[in-house]
Amino acid sequence: MSAIHIVCDYPHPPAEVWRAVTDPELVPRWTATGAGARPEGFAPVTGTRFRFVARPRPGWSGIVDCVVLEVDAPRLLRYSWTDHGGGATTEVTYRVEPLDALPGGGSGTRFTYDHTGFTGASGLFMARFLGRVRRRMLRDGLPALLDELAARGRA
Numbered sequence: 793m794s795a796i797h798i799v800c801d802y803p804h805p806p807a808e809v810w811r812a813v814t815d816p817e818l819v820p821r822w823t824a825t826g827a828g829a830r831p832e833g834f835a836p837v838t839g840t841r842f843r844f845v846a847r848p849r850p851g852w853s854g855i856v857d858c859v860v861l862e863v864d865a866p867r868l869l870r871y872s873w874t875d876h877g878g879g880a881t882t883e884v885t886y887r888v889e890p891l892d893a894l895p896g897g898g899s900g901t902r903f904t905y906d907h908t909g910f911t912g913a914s915g916l917f918m919a920r921f922l923g924r925v926r927r928r929m930l931r932d933g934l935p936a937l938l939d940e941l942a943a944r945g946r947a
Contacts, residue, residue: 794910794919800930803900804938806890810866812937813886813903825933829856836863843876853877858884873907882909905930 802809812818820830829844840860848854855876861883862870869886887904894900905926910919 794916796907796923798905806901809901822933822937
């Protein structure tokens with residue numbers, strides 16, 4: 793079985809990171825560095841059915857069907873992930889943890905992204921492809937959004 797596991801430390805408070813990854817208005821701003829998906833119908837409430845909608849590509853409708861499986865705000869969000877065209881259901885988990893000490897000093901947040909349940913050769917391919925996209929989102933898109941939100945808060 794293949795999986796995606798990404799850990800990023802941000803010099804921003806956990807509440808801001810949680811807001812950035814769960815506010816439907818903010819999510820498309822950091823996912824734009826990847827496929828640019830926007831959540832439709834999302835709420836961080838267990839049982840909520842929602843969709844991520846991105847620009848379609850050859851062989852992909854651009855739609856992923858999801859169900860919120862677990863929420864422990866502002867620390868944990870877990871949801872299912874199924875391509876709208878069918879296929880295996882996988883799971884995505886976000887973990888948000890306070891950090892007392894970042895390299896170089898200061899405090900912040902450790903954000904852990906896990907996407908599990910990929911099987912077979914197609915699952916291995918998908919995990920590799922999505923892993924590259926997610927790393928770009930979490931290393932470029934999300935930090936830029938968090939910096940912008942922090943700058944607005946100081947203004």
